[in-house]
Amino acid sequence: MALAFLLLAVVAGSALPFQAGINARLATFVGGPIRASAISFAVGTLVLVVVALVVTRGVVSTSRVGSVPWWGWLGGAVGAGYVASTVAAAPRLGALNLFAAVIFGQLLCSVVLDHFGVLYKEHSLSAGRLAGVVLLAAGVVLVRFF
Numbered sequence: 001m002a003l004a005f006l007l008l009a010v011v012a013g014s015a016l017p018f019q020a021g022i023n024a025r026l027a028t029f030v031g032g033p034i035r036a037s038a039i040s041f042a043v044g045t046l047v048l049v050v051v052a053l054v055v056t057r058g059v060v061s062t063s064r065v066g067s068v069p070w071w072g073w074l075g076g077a078v079g080a081g082y083v084a085s086t087v088a089a090a091p092r093l094g095a096l097n098l099f100a101a102v103i104f105g106q107l108l109c110s111v112v113l114d115h116f117g118v119l120y121k122e123h124s125l126s127a128g129r130l131a132g133v134v135l136l137a138a139g140v141v142l143v144r145f146f
Contacts, residue, residue, distance in 0.1 A: 033087035
């Protein structure tokens, strides 16, 4: 089962360079990264609403929505910031440099979140994990400057 989710993550990760490139091109047509990001989110929202209605056969009860903690609403805002940032950076960095930096940022933040048990089960920082992040940082430098 874990292998299936790892493969799903690889497929999802493989889609991100396409998303950034498509949205960056869209920005040239609609007048900038914020507008392109808004359009991207609107289309994504429409798709997710349709899929959610089909898969779950209904809507979420208002009592369940009302019990969501304040921080539970921040995922969309973080996603919007991510999409707008990649739309702005993609044409200037290219796919490889952009996603080398994105992946490094993701791993660096993930190590901190895991170590302190924020949002996830606690996984203490180990020498191997630290070495992995350092190697990723070296990879960012290599793809950027060579």
